[in-house]
Amino acid sequence: xxxxxxxxxxxxxxxxxxxxxxxxxxxxxxxxxxxxxxxxxxxxxxxxxxxxxxxxxxxxxxxxxxxxxxxxxxxxxxxxxxxxxxxxxxxxxxxxxxxxxxxxxxxxxxxxxxxxxxxxxxxxxxxxxxxxxxxxxxxxxxxxxxxxxxxxxxxxxxxxxxxxxxxxxxxxxxxxxxxxxxxxxxxxxxxxxxxxxxxxxxxxxxxxxxxxxxxxxxxxxxxxxxxxxxxxxxxxxxxxxxxxxxxxxxxxxxxxxxxxxxxxxxxxxxxxxxxxxxxxxxxxxxxxxxxxxxxxxxxxxxxxxxxxxxxxxxxxxxxxxxxxxxxxxxxxxxxxxxxxxxxxxxxxxxxxxxxxxxxxxxxx
Amino acid sequence: xxxxxxxxxxxxxxxxxxxxxxxxxxxxxxxxxxxxxxxxxxxxxxxxxxxxxxxxxxxxxxxxxxxxxxxxxxxxxxxxxxxxxxxxxxxxxxxxxxxxxxxxxxxxxxxxxxxxxxxxxxxxxxxxxxxxxxxxxxxxxxxxxxxxxxxxxxxxxxxxxxxxxxxxxxxxxxxxxxxxx
Numbered sequence: 001x002x003x004x005x006x007x008x009x010x011x012x013x014x015x016x017x018x019x020x021x022x023x024x025x026x027x028x029x030x031x032x033x034x035x036x037x038x039x040x041x042x043x044x045x046x047x048x049x050x051x052x053x054x055x056x057x058x059x060x061x062x063x064x065x066x067x068x069x070x071x072x073x074x075x076x077x078x079x080x081x082x083x084x085x086x087x088x089x090x091x092x093x094x095x096x097x098x099x100x101x102x103x104x105x106x107x108x109x110x111x112x113x114x115x116x117x118x119x120x121x122x123x124x125x126x127x128x129x130x131x132x133x134x135x136x137x138x139x140x141x142x143x144x145x146x147x148x149x150x151x152x153x154x155x156x157x158x159x160x161x162x163x164x165x166x167x168x169x170x171x172x173x174x175x176x177x178x179x180x181x182x183x184x185x186x187x188x189x190x191x192x193x194x195x196x197x198x199x200x201x202x203x204x205x206x207x208x209x210x211x212x213x214x215x216x217x218x219x220x221x222x223x224x225x226x227x228x229x230x231x232x233x234x235x236x237x238x239x240x241x242x243x244x245x246x247x248x249x250x251x252x253x254x255x256x257x258x259x260x261x262x263x264x265x266x267x268x269x270x271x272x273x274x275x276x277x278x279x280x281x282x283x284x285x286x287x288x289x290x291x292x293x294x295x296x297x298x299x300x301x302x303x304x305x306x307x308x309x310x311x312x313x314x315x316x317x318x319x320x321x322x323x324x325x326x327x328x329x330x331x332x333x334x335x336x337x338x339x340x341x342x343x344x345x346x347x348x349x350x351x352x353x354x355x356x357x358x359x360x361x362x363x364x
Numbered sequence: 365x366x367x368x369x370x371x372x373x374x375x376x377x378x379x380x381x382x383x384x385x386x387x388x389x390x391x392x393x394x395x396x397x398x399x400x401x402x403x404x405x406x407x408x409x410x411x412x413x414x415x416x417x418x419x420x421x422x423x424x425x426x427x428x429x430x431x432x433x434x435x436x437x438x439x440x441x442x443x444x445x446x447x448x449x450x451x452x453x454x455x456x457x458x459x460x461x462x463x464x465x466x467x468x469x470x471x472x473x474x475x476x477x478x479x480x481x482x483x484x485x486x487x488x489x490x491x492x493x494x495x496x497x498x499x500x501x502x503x504x505x506x507x508x509x510x511x512x513x514x515x516x517x518x519x520x521x522x523x524x525x526x527x528x529x530x531x532x533x534x535x536x537x538x539x540x541x542x543x544x545x
Contacts, residue, residue: 243382244378246378246382247378247381250382253385254385254388254389254392257392257393258388258392261395265397267397267400268400271518271520271521272517273516273520277520277530280529282531285529285531285536288536288538291468291469292468294469295467295469296500299500311434312464312465312466312505316531316532356526357541
């Protein structure tokens with residue numbers, strides 16, 4: 001079943017020319033981890049791995065070569081380093097790595113490093129194409145550990161910044177082991193990554209350090225190719241021109257609308273209190289307070305000593321008891337003008353307003 | 365490469381400016397309407413509270429011949445709680461409603477059988493026999509307190525200046541009185 005599935009995936013991978021693909025050092029890490037922990041399963045699938053080796057070598061070489069071709073075709077000026085302006089990610093290398101391998105991993109230095117990396121990957125793959133040996137299981141475990149250690153370092157495409165990469169039209173994707181694919185599937189199920197359905201990357205045949213290095217170089221070259229394809233800019237001069245004009249016009253229009261909105265956008269303003277309303281309120285308040293005093297006097301046969309004797313006191317009204325029968329109420333308008341209600345001779349305005357009030361019920 | 369980055373950043377800046385300006389334009393264009401809608405909702409809420417309190421109080425008076433208990437601003441009179449289901453107070457987001465008891469004098473015909481003497485201080489004894497009396501009657505008042513003068517002005521415009529008035533930061537509707545001509 002596993003063999004059939006792997007073969008069918010390889011065919012599907014070859015057929016997919018414009019489909020998307022995704023790979024990263026985390027993916028390689030996942031494959032390495034799974035391989036180290038489950039060597040027995042790798043041994044059980046040696047037959048499957050042996051079948052996939054030929055396809056894998058072909059695709060790796062094709063990857064690397066196509067990467068070189070693609071980078072040569074692209075304008076070097078238009079290719080932007082994926083980490084411009086950011087600190088270089090530090091790659092954790094095992095102690096036994098030599099300087100050449102360190103240079104290969106440091107992809108973000110400059111374009112010369114990229115080209116040198118790809119050239120070395122192609123040369124490395126060609127040298128190993130005729131020399132494929134199956135290592136001992138112990139070597140495989142150590143090799144996997146090295147690969148794992150290499151992949152753990154935050155390379156140029158860590159799990160945080162790795163993005164799904166479209167599969168180039170001229171290259172096929174890498175191959176991962178079944179365990180790596182299972183690990184990727186699990187990560188995808190957990191929502192950590194987003195993989196296309198046709199992703200097949202097989203590292204099951206990489207049992208020696210050199211092969212792993214070659215595969216890693218090919219994978220990194222593949223990633224660089226995809227980055228370069230993504231970052232090929234279009235001519236934006238014309239676009240920038242009209243966008244700048246439109247942005248300026250939009251800002252001006254926004255300021256105009258915010259500071260002086262047109263009448264069509266402004267609804268009718270709500271009613272405002274006028275001086276007449278406020279003065280009328282003072283007069284009515286005095287009448288109402290006088291009614292409370294008169295009601296008190298009709299009930300108690302005397303004037304209240306202060307407004308506190310009343311049940312209802314309207315605010316900001318001053319009460320002056322001038323005799324046993326007379327009193328004055330004083331209030332002020334908003335302009336500071338005093339309005340006086342004299343119980344002996346109320347002003348005509350008080351009489352007019354008070355006469356308009358008719359109770360709706362008999363005495364309660 | 366740097367020129368490419370600069371071109372790209374220039375385009376990105378223009379895009380961001382356009383997006384921000386577009387959003388700001390929409391907000392600026394919609395702000396007056398949104399503000400007016402919010403104010404209309406506030407006025408409706410306050411007017412609903414006032415009308416409900418007035419009708420409930422008048423209904424209570426029609427059955428008991430007494431007005432509800434006067435309360436502090438925002439407190440609901442216990443006699444009219446059924447008119448405000450689910451409400452524990454008469455406060456809105458920018459206003460509070462208060463029920464008050466008021467009094468006013470009403471001139472009535474004195475019954476013939478009653479020979480009321482004026483107060484000692486008002487007139488000499490046995491001088492007059494009142495045929496018209498001024499009787500204190502109870503009325504009510506719905507007071508809305510708000511710092512929004514526009515809200516008070518809207519309420520004054522709705523209920524008219526004959527039955528209500530604005531004094532300082534309060535609007536008072538006199539209940540139990542019909543403004544005449």
